[in-house]
Amino acid sequence: MSIDPKMLTAEDAATFERCMSVGGVAVFPADTVYGLACEPDDKEAVRRLYALKGRLPDKPAAVMFFDVSLALEAVYELGPKTREALGRLFPGPVTALVPNPTGRFPLACAGSPHTLGLRVPELEGPLEALSGVRWPVLQSSANPSGGPDPRTIEAVPAGITDGCDLVLDAGELPGTPSTVVDLSAYEDGGDWTIVREGAMDWDELARRLGGGG
Numbered sequence: 001m002s003i004d005p006k007m008l009t010a011e012d013a014a015t016f017e018r019c020m021s022v023g024g025v026a027v028f029p030a031d032t033v034y035g036l037a038c039e040p041d042d043k044e045a046v047r048r049l050y051a052l053k054g055r056l057p058d059k060p061a062a063v064m065f066f067d068v069s070l071a072l073e074a075v076y077e078l079g080p081k082t083r084e085a086l087g088r089l090f091p092g093p094v095t096a097l098v099p100n101p102t103g104r105f106p107l108a109c110a111g112s113p114h115t116l117g118l119r120v121p122e123l124e125g126p127l128e129a130l131s132g133v134r135w136p137v138l139q140s141s142a143n144p145s146g147g148p149d150p151r152t153i154e155a156v157p158a159g160i161t162d163g164c165d166l167v168l169d170a171g172e173l174p175g176t177p178s179t180v181v182d183l184s185a186y187e188d189g190g191d192w193t194i195v196r197e198g199a200m201d202w203d204e205l206a207r208r209l210g211g212g213g
Helices: 010-021 043-053 068-074 080-089 125-132 202-209
Strands: 025-029 034-038 062-064 094-099 115-119 137-141 179-182 193-196
Touching: 010 025, 010 034, 010 125, 025 043, 025 125, 034 043, 043 137, 068 080, 080 094, 080 202, 179 202
Parallel strands: 062 115, 094 179
Antiparallel strands: 025 034, 034 137, 062 137, 094 115, 179 193
C-alpha cells in the first residue's frame, strides 16, 4: 500500500540540528531508508546510538552531510581526483569510503581510523527541508544490527524510537540502502570497488566514476 509523503518543514530541520547540538539521537529519513543520527564527535551520543542498534563499538559508521560543499570542505586534504569523484557521486544513494589521513571523525571510523565513510543524500520532495541542515551527523540505519532496513517509521522497532530524542517522519522511503563504494585507490589509478550493493547500481557508478568496479 502506498503511503502519502509527509513534507518535512524548515522547523523540522532546525529541531533536528538542535537535537544534534545537545547530544541527542534522532530517527530521520534519508533518500534510501530511515536512519539514526547523532553528533559524530559526542562519545555519549555515539554510545547511545550503537546501543539502540545493538551494534558492536568497533564497527564503523558513515558521516552524513546534507550539503555537498560542506562534505568536500571536510575532506579538503584529499587529492583532486578523489574530490572530483565525490562531487560526481554526491548527492545520491551512495556511501563513499575515502582515505582519512588526518584522522577526522574518529568515533565514526571506529576500528578503521584511516578510512572515512561519507554520505550526502539526495534531498528532494518531502526531504527537501533537510538540505538546510549544516550539521554533519554520524548515521546508521534505524534497525537492529542485521535486521531489515526500515522504509517507514512504523517499521522502525519501538525499542529504537522510544530510545530516541526526536523522530522525523517523511512517509514511505525507497527502502534500499545506499551502495558502499571504496575510493581508497581512486587517486592513483582511478580504481574503485563496490563493498555493498545497494540503491546505486554498477552502471550508474561507472557512468559517474569511469571503469573500475
